[in-house]
Amino acid sequence: MIxxxxxxxxxxxxxxxYGAYGRFMPGPVPVAELIRLLAALGVDAPSVRSSVSRLKRRGLLLPARTESGAAGYGLSAEARQLLEDGDRRIHPTAxxxxxxxxxxVxxxxxxxxxxxxxxRSRLARLGFGTAxxxxxxxxxxxxxEAEHTLHRLKLDPYVDFFRGEHLGFAPTAEAVSRWWDLAAIAKEHERFLDVYAPVLHAWQQRPGTPPPEEAYRDYVLALDSWRRLPYTDPGLPAHLLPSGWPGVRSAEVFRGLHNRLRDAGARFAGL
Structure with a gap:
């Protein structure tokens, strides 16, 4: 257990x-349910309420009533777009x-x-390097995704996008090591592996269906750690990366945890 x-x-x-389970629930997630689900992750009720208030102020969560009349929160259109953009990063298909x-520019x-x-900070958080x-x-x-993000932040009037290929004098593999701090990105992958490779190994040794609450807890914590990495790491082709790139292994570990725990955790989340 993590x-x-x-x-x-x-x-x-x-x-x-919300990215893992909440957006698939019918209707808004009741406040009481948010408190229950976050308690399983070690978060107390006051922290849940204050964090929900911040997300509400940012326009990501919208207050709503469930069919039974209970207070709850659903996702704004902006939040759904953020999660859909994130899906392509977090769960690449190829x-x-x-x-x-x-x-x-x-x-x-x-x-x-x-x-x-x-x-600058937003482009860096989207995985852009500095050429x-x-x-x-x-x-x-x-x-x-960059277009969606800058438009949402009303920064699009200041930016022009161009597409092209690298025709510089230095080999592209050498150039990317200037555009991104690959050593720092590698350390992020290694930190993920240090924590979660043993977690995956432990689950692989346990027969049968994972217990729902344990699966939910380990999956959400792993996803919370992992979902930042595909933004730190822009996902360069393997031939442009140093030999033995740890991102390959960290992606395998996350996929293994996703496949082993996601559906079992959904039962604890009420899906």
Missing amino acids: NVSEQHAPRSLIVTL PAEDEGWVLA FSVPESERQKRHVL APGVWIAPARLHE
Whole structure:
């Protein structure tokens, strides 16, 4: 069983819970049910309520009544788009391939210079690397999600996107090591493996169907840790990465946990 650590913030766990199970529930999730499900992850009721309030202020959760009249929360259209974009990252259907690149070039007036930091940090969180000052680069498949994100944040007027291929003098594999801090990304994968490879191994040794509450707890905590990695790591093709890239193994471990625990955990979540 995974030990809950401070990296699992209550607000993050609520988003993860909705991504894994909440969005598939009929109607809004009752507040009492949110409290029960988060309690199984070590989060107390006051922390649930304060985190829900923050997500409500951000426009991600909408207050609503269940069929029985109980208070609950559903997802906004914006939140559903975020989760759908995340699905393509968290559960890729095929290995990364050479597909060209998307470039993001932005220009912010001096009078709005605070938005430069917001743009840089948001592009970095989307997995873009820095090709040159003011020029950000990512695999072409990330364009649609980046467009959704910048439009949602009303930053789209400052950005132009371009698609193309790398024609520089240095080999592309050498260039990507300048565009991204691959050593730092590798360490993130290794940290995930340190915690979750033993968890997967332990579950693989247990016969039969996993107990629902244990499966739910380990799955949601693993997903909460994993879902950040496909944003830190842009998902470059294998031939552009160092030999023995730990991202391959960390993805295998997460898939193994997903396949072993997700459906059993759904029973605890009431699905």
